[in-house]
Amino acid sequence: MEQKPAKKMFLQIVKQLRELIIDQHIQPGDKLPSERVLCEQLNTSRSSVREALRSLELLGLIETKHGGGTFLADVSGNQLVEILSSFILKEERSQKDVHATREMHEREAIRVICQEFQLRNLPIWDSLFAQIELQQEVRRDVILRECIVAAGNRLSLKIWMQLAAYSMTSLKENITDSEKQVLQVLIKSMQMGYVEEAIEAYNEWMEQL
Amino acid sequence: MEQKPAKKMFLQIVKQLRELIIDQHIQPGDKLPSERVLCEQLNTSRSSVREALRSLELLGLIETKHGGGTFLADVSGNQLVEILSSFILKEERSQKDVHATREMHEREAIRVICQEFQLRNLPIWDSLFAQIELQQEVRRDVILRECIVAAGNRLSLKIWMQLAAYSMTSLKENITDSEKQVLQVLIKSMQMGYVEEAIEAYNEWMEQL
């Protein structure tokens, strides 16, 4: 043991990598130091560095190109979900919590929009309303995403995107005819600033799914 | 290359491990084949097997004991959220967003408690009320934590704990005299199931801080 007699070297490296990313202001798409440089800087072996990097790669936090290098990924986190869901699968309880938490963020976004004049009057709502009216193809997640983006809480948006990936099976589909009315009530209520009506319409929408 | 010339050996191993777990009916807590057995069965090197195992360990899907073996974890509490949060929050710690998101989870917990008879009648509320009444030392985060725990959404709890870590400067302190009344109204409203009153009391509380 050449370094501190600590447990889980690869966990330490993950931690140090996060600090490195913060300190060096490494942005998504930027290149990380090579494996050999890392194991020299962090005073460990290349094997341990690789174990840490593979872990982060499975999480979708970094991307590696054979012969090219290691890059900080955009936090889309799609790969992660597939892996987790394939392992968890029957954990009904977890799915329920994910669902409830996702809807929590969506409801809060709707409340925020209702309560702020500038957000209620964004042109996007008329645009969305028209798209639904004209029965154009509108995916469910697009509508919800617009709401959360408009609400302006970027952290909430990031959390939501992670959670939404779990519900994508039903969420990424286009809206059906039966959803049309409820959605129009939802949007109109938001524009008028009627919180209770908007939330009620939202709940009605979610019960349909 | 001893195996198929496919890309990302460690990803293949992850996949094969999942099949192994399913085929062999390995349950949480059960032991997985040792690294040497695995690299022999899957016809790869120990390094590649280890990279795959580390990845699953970071995801919380397996647990390894030094000298003991590798075990399938109880996926009920996967640590995914903690890891993702620590990366997402790395520079997204716009205090405003963290604050708003944390309060979102707290409000939702209060709503859930109000709306479910069994949660409203938990003995913890009388206990909390008495502690406040007797002016014993009660930390703010303890009260909020109890609410979220009671609400029963474990995912929300995990997210909240991450967010709360950033608000700890004010949140870990004991409540003051001026908060006493508002808090008692909050608890009583929850017990009675008065959602609006409870939320209003909560908002009043947060404005004091």
Add this chain to the structure above:
DNA sequence: CTTAATTTGTCCGTATGTATG
């Protein structure tokens, strides 16, 4: 286009600490 340097991908061997019987 060719060549050389860099980087990741994979495998092997060795030594050490830990758990189990």
Add this chain to the structure above:
DNA sequence: ACATACATACGGACAAATTAA
């Protein structure tokens, strides 16, 4: 106390892909 099995960690070697000169 001892032996076996196992994970941990390190370092070296070569192949394959990328990149730059």
